[in-house]
Structures are given as structure tokens and as C-alpha cells.
Amino acid sequence: MFDLLKQACDAATKEGCQFADARYLAIRKQRVLSRDLALSSCAESDDRGFGVRVLYQGAWGFASSPTYNAKEVEKVVALAMRIARASAMALREGGVKWAPEEALKLAFKSKCDQDPFKVSLEDKADLLIASNQVMLKNKSVKRAQGYLLFKRVQRWYVNTEGAELESDVTSSESVIWAIAVGKDDFQQRNWQAPASNRGFESYRKEEFLVQAERVAAQAEEKLSAKLSPEGDFDIVTDSENLSLTIHESVGHATELDRVMGYEVSMAGSSFVTRDKIGEFQYGSDKVTLMADNTLENGLATQGFDDDGVPGQRWEIVKDGVFQTYSTGREFSHYIGEERSRGCCRADHWSSIPIVRIPNLFLMPGKEPLSPDELIADIKHGLYFEGMDSFSIDQRRLNFQFGGNGVWEIKKGKKVGMLKAALYQSRTPTFWNACDATCDKNYWEPHGVMQCGKGDPLQIAQMTHGAAPTRFRKINICRGRN
Ligand SMILES: [Zn+2]
Known part of the structure; x- marks a missing residue:
């Protein structure tokens, strides 16, 4: 061949x-x-x-x-x-x-x-x-x-x-x-x-x-189910729900080609400008977001990318601080990195490789913490499970996400399902409101098979993941009356 x-x-x-x-x-x-x-x-x-x-x-x-x-x-x-x-x-x-x-x-x-x-x-x-x-x-x-x-x-x-x-x-x-x-x-x-x-x-x-x-x-x-309440509430997201939020508010926001203006006309740019490297408080100290194109069974794990660069593992956000981007060989010089992170993939033999989100996940908490313990510390809040409707602006900054199953939490317990609940926030506000994530026993991967990017459009796949995670005082609004 x-x-x-x-x-x-x-x-x-x-x-x-x-x-x-x-x-x-x-x-x-x-x-x-x-x-x-x-x-x-x-x-x-x-x-x-x-x-x-x-x-x-x-x-x-x-x-x-x-x-x-x-x-x-x-x-x-x-x-x-x-x-x-x-x-x-x-x-x-x-x-x-x-x-x-x-x-x-x-x-x-x-x-x-x-x-x-x-x-x-x-x-x-x-x-x-x-x-x-x-x-x-x-x-x-x-x-x-x-x-x-x-x-x-x-x-x-x-x-x-x-x-x-x-x-x-x-x-x-x-x-x-x-x-x-x-x-x-x-x-x-x-x-x-x-x-x-x-x-x-x-x-x-x-x-x-x-x-x-x-x-x-x-x-x-x-x-x-009753209609969701509105206002500021503590929320817990399950692994699948948070996977989509990671994808949209961190994955796409930290593709270096997008930051450099290569994707703007198709799906917007990014607020994560290059001056933020090593400085910007993307999230709280509980937030470490790991990119890993060597992850076992990960959807973006394919040995090497279409620039000929092998899969790698690196931190996009470490203890809350933004570290670096997903890159390809054409882009690493823009941030003074000598080597590509190996993220350029093409979806077809007739497509050119572009920077794609790697397997990207929230690291589990270091201390033992179960979902029940996580919820026990919430007086009145919401639990979001699975993916539902979402939107995010053209700078990957203002967003809202729903859940396929949403429960009300009262006095530390899930009490009943809710309809039409959405959490609405800004990317750094949301990730800085994270005060706990469960330990590695509760961490799960979730795959995205239909990530669209590029013009003409290309479809890529990657794995995200998290353990159930808590965010304090997030604005809850309704998707309907
Ligand atoms: Zn996508």
C-alpha cells in the first residue's frame, strides 16, 4: 500500500x-x-x-x-x-x-x-x-x-x-x-x-x-414532572452531561487554529487568547482538564494524527490555570512551542487535516467522594444527567445547557424530576464555581461521534469524561413556560 x-x-x-x-x-x-x-x-x-x-x-x-x-x-x-x-x-x-x-x-x-x-x-x-x-x-x-x-x-x-x-x-x-x-x-x-x-x-x-x-x-x-425553578442554585452534573459542556466550553475554545482566526466564519472564534497561557484562571483549583490522545479505547486515539505526529497526553487546564492548546504542526509556532500536540485530523481521504479536539476529560477528585456525599451538601439544587439542547456563543463564552434527565435536590437528596431546566453561565464563571468532583471510582468516559468543524464541514470523534461534579450558585432558567 x-x-x-x-x-x-x-x-x-x-x-x-x-x-x-x-x-x-x-x-x-x-x-x-x-x-x-x-x-x-x-x-x-x-x-x-x-x-x-x-x-x-x-x-x-x-x-x-x-x-x-x-x-x-x-x-x-x-x-x-x-x-x-x-x-x-x-x-x-x-x-x-x-x-x-x-x-x-x-x-x-x-x-x-x-x-x-x-x-x-x-x-x-x-x-x-x-x-x-x-x-x-x-x-x-x-x-x-x-x-x-x-x-x-x-x-x-x-x-x-x-x-x-x-x-x-x-x-x-x-x-x-x-x-x-x-x-x-x-x-x-x-x-x-x-x-x-x-x-x-x-x-x-x-x-x-x-x-x-x-x-x-x-x-x-x-x-x-414540575417545571424547573428559576434563579441561582447549586447543581451537580453527571459524566455524560458534563462531557458536552467540556466539549463546547473547553474543547472548541482551546483549538489553536480557532484562536488564530482559521475557523471564525464557520463556527466562531475563542475568548481564550494567547496572553492567557499560564496565567488565566479558567476554573477553580478542583479543575484539571487533561487532553489524552493515548487514552485506551478513546475515540480520538488513532496512533498518530494526519500530520504524522503520535498521540500525546498533556494538561489544557491544571489546578484551574490555563496551560496550553490543542495544536498541529502548522500552529505550534504561534505559541512558541517547538512540537505539535498531534491534533490534526481529516475525516476523509478528500479532506485536509484540521485541528480537532483531542480526547479531553475532567480529572477525578483526589479525595474519596461519592455522588451521594456530593449531593448531601446541597440544600436546594438540581442534578443534570445526559445531554440535551445547548447553545454557546461565537467566542465560546456565554452558554446554556439542558439535561436529558433533571432532578430537584432538596436537603441533600434527589426528590423528583423537573422539566425544561437549563443552566446558563459564562465559561470561566462556571468552571470557577466548581467546588468538588467525585473520585476515580465514579469517573466515566463519554463519546462524541459527530463533532462538526471546518468549511467544507468535517465530522470528527473524540472521548470526554468526568465523575459527577458540583458547581455552586449557577443561574437556572427554563427552556419553556
Ligand atoms: Zn464539536
């Missing part, structure tokens, strides 16, 4: 480029959806092709093709070079400064005990429909749905520095949900089996059935 990719790099070198890399990708996906007692769709795709990126006099050129032979490789390199030459004419400020990296030869394979593409469609249908059956036993539940998503990406990467890298990564995701209908209201409650770089072995039918019964009962309970 490497031969033609090397041929592409050699051809680009002869044309006078400073650097070139070539990637071949085979992407297989399967998505199975169920609705009530039937499968509603099953789609499968197998998509292969290669892309060549060249850096010429400080300017990029990129071209790609689904046809993989010597003649096509020649054509694609010539097109990438033409684009780079044209781009070089319009350069300002000397162009791309490319961070050095050791040329590695390595192969990475994610853990996958049961290849999901070898599991029969009957077994997948059985898992989903059995779960729907359990949810529909609840008389208030009028619709039960679920899906399974499997993805396998095989990748071969070569560059002009001599790197020869290959990876084989299988990812799985599943969600089931129940919709309960009442007299004048309907409510949805879901369970996300944590998405990860694992195979079908991560899904156990017994667990699906237990969760199906729970979400059906809670969808029904949400129908008669």
Missing part, C-alpha cells in the same frame, strides 16, 4: 516542494436504526481513496482521488502542485511555518474483540428490537427507537520526511430512546451506551434491557 504513496511524495519533491504527505483511507460504515418493533433502516458504505498534500514556498496545495493507480497518483500530485503554486502567489507574512517531527514507522490497531462487520444483522436487530419491546411495555411510551453505528477506518500515511504509518481503528456507538406521550405533553428520555474505539463486545443485551426499562419509566415520569 505504501509504494504509490511514496511515489506521490517523490514526485512532489522533484517538483520542488518543501514537504509533502500522502494518505490512503479505507472507510467502512454501518448504521442500523430501529423504530418500535421493526428495523427502519440499514445503511452500509465502503469508501476508499487517497489525498496528497504539498507545501510549496510556504503555501499548501491538496488534491485527492478515489482511483488508486500510478497514473492517477501522477495527476493528483500535479494538481496539488498547481494549487500550491497559485496559493504561493497570494501569500502574506511568509507562509506556513512547519514544526519538526521525528519520522516514525509504526502501526496502530484499536482494540476490537468482536468485529462489528462480522456480527449478523439479525443479532444487531435483536439487540435494538428487544430494547424497544421493553420500552413499549410502559403504557405511556408510544414510540421506542434505537440505533447502532459502526465505523472502521484503515489508514496508510507517508511523508517526505520518511514517516511510514498505518492505523486500523474500529469505533462503535449506540443510543436507545423512549418517547412518552401524555394529555398535553410528550417527553423523550435516552440512554447512550458510551461510544468508544471498541467492537461489538462493548454492547451487552442484558445491559440494554435494564437501561430500556429505566429510560421508559423516566420518560413517563418526565410527563408529570
